[in-house]
Amino acid sequence: MKRNNKLPGKTIERLSQYRRSLLLCLAQEKTHIFSHEIAALLHITPVQVRRDIMLIGYTGTLRQGYDIRELIDLIGEIIDSQDGLNVAVIGLGNLGRAILTYLSGKRTKLRIAAAFDINPEKVDKVYGGVPCYPLDRLQEILEKEEVSIGILTVPATETAGVANTLVNCGIKGILNYTPKPINVPPHVYLQEYDMITSLEKVAYFVKRNQQPG
Amino acid sequence: MKRNNKLPGKTIERLSQYRRSLLLCLAQEKTHIFSHEIAALLHITPVQVRRDIMLIGYTGTLRQGYDIRELIDLIGEIIDSQDGLNVAVIGLGNLGRAILTYLSGKRTKLRIAAAFDINPEKVDKVYGGVPCYPLDRLQEILEKEEVSIGILTVPATETAGVANTLVNCGIKGILNYTPKPINVPPHVYLQEYDMITSLEKVAYFVKRNQQPG
DNA sequence: TAGTTCTTGTTACAAAAATAACAATGTTAG
DNA sequence: CTAACATTGTTATTTTTGTAACAAGAACTA
Structure with missing residues (x-):
């Protein structure tokens, strides 16, 4: 969970987009999501999604994918400023x-x-x-x-x-x-x-x- | 002058910006320009300017730099469509x-x-x-x-x-x-x-x- | 229980882009 | 005439970004 290493700019852009899509999923009562589902929403590859998520140090569960709520919160910790x-x-x-x-x-x-x-x-x-x-x-x-x-x-x-x-x-x-x-x-x-x-x-x-x- | 090789996307973006700046220079009666002058206008490095210009196959003169009119025309040939x-x-x-x-x-x-x-x-x-x-x-x-x-x-x-x-x-x-x-x-x-x-x-x-x- | 199937996490590779290094060559200065 | 200089054009290196390959593990099936 060491994410002080500077993240690539492109990864930051995608994280912002992941979060937006994830918030929509959450609004639809969805609780978990797979990398290929996120990828389909944004028209990119599942590998890239997994790689980005790896870079921020989050770990999904093997058969359920990623916990949407947790992932949203973590992305927030990374790209948002504490006090706004x-x-x-x-x-x-x-x-x-x-x-x-x-x-x-x-x-x-x-x-x-x-x-x-x-x-x-x-x-x-x-x-x-x-x-x-x-x-x-x-x-x-x-x-x-x-x-x-x-x-x-x-x-x-x-x-x-x-x-x-x-x-x-x-x-x-x-x-x-x-x-x-x-x-x-x-x-x-x-x-x-x-x-x-x-x-x-x-x-x-x-x-x-x-x-x- | 072989410029059928696909140009990098980033180079295309910069060519568009070069042209815009060059048109302004031309309006000020300037006829020639050095790579470091273009670079200063756009806040990038002279090397990058020279490299981009090399990729489109244009050649400046050694002590005068680039002929603004010619360069504008060549960029037009590259990024514009013939018939619009x-x-x-x-x-x-x-x-x-x-x-x-x-x-x-x-x-x-x-x-x-x-x-x-x-x-x-x-x-x-x-x-x-x-x-x-x-x-x-x-x-x-x-x-x-x-x-x-x-x-x-x-x-x-x-x-x-x-x-x-x-x-x-x-x-x-x-x-x-x-x-x-x-x-x-x-x-x-x-x-x-x-x-x-x-x-x-x-x-x-x-x-x-x-x-x- | 053993094997098959998904899916993740990570390492290795490839492609794109930027930067640096440097040879070549007119021009100027003395 | 010679040397120093400024500038271009090109190759080499590094950095960034994306893609592919694959080991590992949980869940399901029989």
Whole structure:
């Protein structure tokens, strides 16, 4: 049960997905599950499921598979923070609001504490249970609410500036949905995702399948 | 200049990003660029840039670096389809509209041909230059517009059904932003992205940095 | 009881991706 | 002219990720 060894990033992603599926199973009165069942739900291989579960040090029973409740709890111990973390969404365009909707009221360990926008129309309203503040109160609110993770959904022109402010406020992690890459000091964990890049990648592989060579 | 060898997926992603940055440079009258300059723009290493460029068979000049115009054109030859591809966005919630906004009018080779939603309020309106059709006309429109790529932004409950319809209509690639994994026949290229998973991954690494062990 | 069948846990292997190392070659400086 | 330098292109190495192979053990069957 030694799981201080750093787990691979991809394993973490899958653990998050296992838990989500397992919660659904639990809601259906299911108590145990086999590796190949989890695999089928997520369209991956049973081997990979078993390997991931091995890495977190959980052990199923031989003929019943894994205890769903126990597995959910263990995944929680691994990927959740004990006391929870506060998250802020910066930029309430369509994407920012989409994220608020997705997350609203779901995660208990990840609390969306605040949203920010520059548009006065949006400021002081509440979206998905989250209050929207003006962008110029970013620093103040981040500190007051002890926000550790920022989700960047501002226009590309604002990315660098907002990112700097986040870092200066002592943010611990940034999820950047802006098409503009940012750089951060090593103690800040950064993950970037660009929708246009993803789409162009799909287009490339579609093209290749059409004209194989 | 043999670039029929399949390029790594990650290289494709970076090529897309190189092109975007290079277009900006070109707009600033710049004609040549060094690998370390590209690297700095995207916060990666110069070696990786050179390696990617080597893989597509382009050669820069020794003291001037790469010709920006030529490089942009070559990347286009590689990742764009000759005649362009038509894309449809299925589901016009916040996320669907965000994508339309991002893409509207930008890509010439990737044309957003149609959007779909089940909500009558949205149907028959135009979003970002793209007409919205009712979901039950999906099959008809996809065939009429010769759509090869579908972007899935419907609620999780609808994912499986819509995905099946897409496959039946002969779609070539799917970009699934739904939290529900789908499976498709091997000739359909599938890419999935789940925002909640990404956020939980960031949270995990933030937690690890806080309590290193 | 002995054997068959599932399923897990683990080790070994393969593939993909990133990084490092370094030869080659114009260009500049003296 | 020669040496130092900056930059590319390529090969080699390491790291990460995924897949396969297989021993071991509980439950069922006869």
